[in-house]
Amino acid sequence: MNPTTRPATLRRLLGVAALTCSLALVGACGSDDDSGGSESSQAIEELGENEGQVSILTWPGYVEDGSNDPNVDWVTPFEDETGCQVTSKVYGTSDEAFNLAKTGEYDVIAASGDLSLRLVASDEAAAVNTDLVPNYEGIFDFLKDTEWNTVDGVNYGIPHGYGANLLMYNTDVVKPAPTSWSAVFTDASKYAGKVTAYxxxxxxxxxxxxLMKHEPDLGITNPYALDADQLDAAVDLLKEQRQSIGEYWSDYLKEISAFQTGDSVVGTSWQVIVNAIDQPNIEAILPEEGATAWNDTWMLSSQAENVNCAYAWMDYIASPEANATATEYFGEAPNSEAACELTTDPNHCDTYHAGDEEFSEQLWYWRTPIAECLDGRTDVTCTDYSEWTAAWTEIKG
Structure with a gap:
């Protein structure tokens, strides 16, 4: 399928709103259990009869029932197979999803790494017994038991699709071809007014x-674990970059347009955007430093009223057939080799580096910055997302 035919599904708008509580302050996020053994950390041991319905909170493009495009429907087969009628609510930011999840109106939540652990910390996510999800076994091992879907050995979800934030550039203007993120940082002035960033x-x-790769003296070992001095260094770099930025983007359509007109010639992008532009002079690479990225997780609400149908959905969407259809439609890497064998585009998984563990090891999947340093340091306090939000406002001016 041509990515340009699905405008609604790409409006992921992965921007994250201000974080109001950190995982280090679980009590402030709604947990009254000081023992660390809340009921939500105890996964069910067996399933019962399907309840006949399931409510899903989701990113756009993840739960398609034909209403957006009659030719795009993987919900109806699920309903026919399980008897679970699906209702879904689309959200635009992780902060919005967090607030919606707290209402208890949803059984299943599709969560990126900046949301998943907030749900766990606030006891809004229930542990998942992966033995009750047969299709879990086929998922790529490197997506399992990760820092954004597993806590203290307890699994809280089923991995879905994933993708990297790439460096996209206009080959007619950006010469020689870049190999490093320096093209948008230390060398950004070469393309002043035509640099874009997320x-x-x-x-x-x-x-x-x-900075982690080029200024090791700063001591950064995890880009989501920054103490005050490290955050200041990142802010200084971004303020310098700001002088060369033509525009920041969160709407993929605007980035597509800017590269097509030449208003932007270099900046952060996604593979699906490169595909949508489909011009020989627009290319994208994974720079030598690696990149940030996302991997989404299907999570079970701790307030779920339809647990059996929720498990049925998590197993179904992890199946090779459904996962291939959903991830190809959205524009990301599927979660299993079997799914790769079922994509309509035989090159889809090569394009998105699905199953390429070496490629994945170069990615830093999104995490929510919290005061308790994610890199394991205990001698300092790290900056949390509220501080990052304030810094971003300062950067943009």
Whole structure:
């Protein structure tokens, strides 16, 4: 399928809103259990009869029932197979999803790494017994038991699709071909007014990753774990970059347009955007420093009223057939080799580096910055997302 035919599904708008509580302050996020053994950490041991319905909170493009495009429907086969009628609610930001999840109106939640652990910390996510999800076994091993879907050995979800934030550039203008993120940082002035960057505080992690590789004396070992001095260094780099930025983007359509007109010639992008532009002079690479990225997780609400149908959905969407259809439609890497064998585009998984563990090891999947340093340091306090949000406002001016 041509990516340009699905405008609604790509409006992921992965920008993350201000974070109001950190995982280090679980009590402030709604947990009254000081023992660390809340009921939500105890996964069910067996399933019962399907309840006949399931409510899903989701990113756009993840739960398609034909209403957006009559030719795009993987919900109806699920309903026919299980008897679970699907209702879904689309959200635009992780902060919005967090607030919606707290209402208890949803059984299953599709969560990126900046949301998943917030749900766990606030006891809004229930542990998942992967033995009750037969299709879990076929998922790529490197997506399992990760820092964004597993806590203290307890699994809280089923991995879905994933993708990297790439460096996209116009080959007619950006010469020689870049190999490093320096094209948008230290060398950005060469393309002043035509540099673009993702419009979100989480983009600070991209600057931190660059500094981690080029200024080791700063001591950055995880781009989501920045103490005050490290955050200041990232902010300084982004303020310098700001002088060359033509525009920040969060709407993929605007980035497509800017590259097509030449208003932007270099900046952060996604593979699906490169595909949508489909011009020989627009290319994208994974720079030598690696990149930030996302991997989404299907999570079970701790307030789920339809647990059996929720498990049925998590197993179904992890199946090779459904996962291939959903991830190809959205524009990301599927979660299993079997799914790769079922994509309509035989090159889809090669294009998105699905199953390429070496490629994945170069990615820093989104995490929510919290005061308790994610890199394991205990001698300092790290900056949390509220501080990143304030810094981003300062950067943009």
């Amino acid at each position: 419009d979100s505080p989480i983009y600070i992690a991209d600057a931190a990753l660059y």
